[in-house]
Amino acid sequence: MSKVFPRISRRRALQGAAAGFVALGLLLWWLLPLGENPPSGTITFSTGTPAGVYQQYGKLLRSALDKDMPDLKVKLRTSDGSQENVRRVATGGADFTIAAADAVETYELGPNNPGAGQLRGIARLYDDYVQLVVPRDSDIESVADLKGKRVAIGRPSSGVRLIAERVLKAAGIDPKKEITPFADGIDTGPDQLKRGKIDAFFWSGGLPTQGLQKLADSFTFRFVPISAGLVAKLHDQGGATRYYRATNMPESAYPSIQNGVAVPTLAVSNLLMTRTDMDPRLTEWITRTVIRSRDGIGTQVHSAQLVDLRTAIYTDPLALHEGAGRYYRSVKP
DSSP states (O other): OOOOOOOOOHHHHHHHHHHHHHHHHHHHHHHSGGGSOOOOEEEEEEOOOTTSHHHHHHHHHHHHHHHHOTTEEEEEEOOSOHHHHHHHHHTTSOSEEEEEHHHHHHHHHSTTOTTGGGEEEEEEEEEEEEEEEEETTOSOOSGGGGTTSEEEOOOTTSHHHHHHHHHHHHTTOOTTTSSEEEOOOTTTHHHHHHTTSOSEEEEEESSSOHHHHHHHTTOOEEEOOOOHHHHHHHHTTOGGGGGOEEEEEOTTSSHHHHTTOOEEEEEEEEEEEEETTSOHHHHHHHHHHHHHTHHHHHTTSGGGGGOOHHHHTOOTTSOBOHHHHHHHHHTOO
């Protein structure tokens, strides 16, 4: 049975075609960011320790950048963590990095730190949670109980070291005299705990952290709570401690370990950052890729699911890089 279609006027046809071209243009604008040829060249991205979230996120972001900018080569450099990352970017040892906000401000406030004034923010990413880990049968119930114990407080240039020493001081413990400190991070700390070489270790990272997930498969541990009252004492130290906030590590972070119980702790935001002399066009493209790749990266790094366009722009204590600002203005409703 044949169907009779209504005749379309020439004017309506032209209007429909115009609308189609507009829709196609918008689609191309989304698929081909910024409507121009992608930047090329080589950049260095400073990440973190192999078992940490910075390294995992860096690898996945490199893959996303390769899709958007196939002629851009991204070199990843492992590091101790936030403190080393900030210094590397400030002094030209890396072009981009991730670092916790407290480590950034600590570097800015420090005496004679080269390049501090050249640091710029690209995006606020996700939060790091402080995770104080002990064996399940340990007698350590609070931070104060660490006095006299063997405690891994992170590598010397890590953000973990910065936070651990401040948390210990807030609990009335001198980290240089009243514990036996070990310079282990998430790469070696879990094995040291498992072998009984240390009594506890500090870690600060996104949830969940691969190194702790792996430990949970072969060793029963638990988290020591860090109370809101202790966080208030941290704030009394002044300076960059203002970036610490009391929170709870959700019960879903490590289900086999937490057994449905949230853990009081503290969190600090992470920033993607660069220098003021970085090419604005390149930085604009990178900013766009960071926002667009959230869901893809988030399937493997759960904390990355929290990257949000509405909060990414808040990179305190760093001013936004010119290129990042361009991107945020281009998508502002």
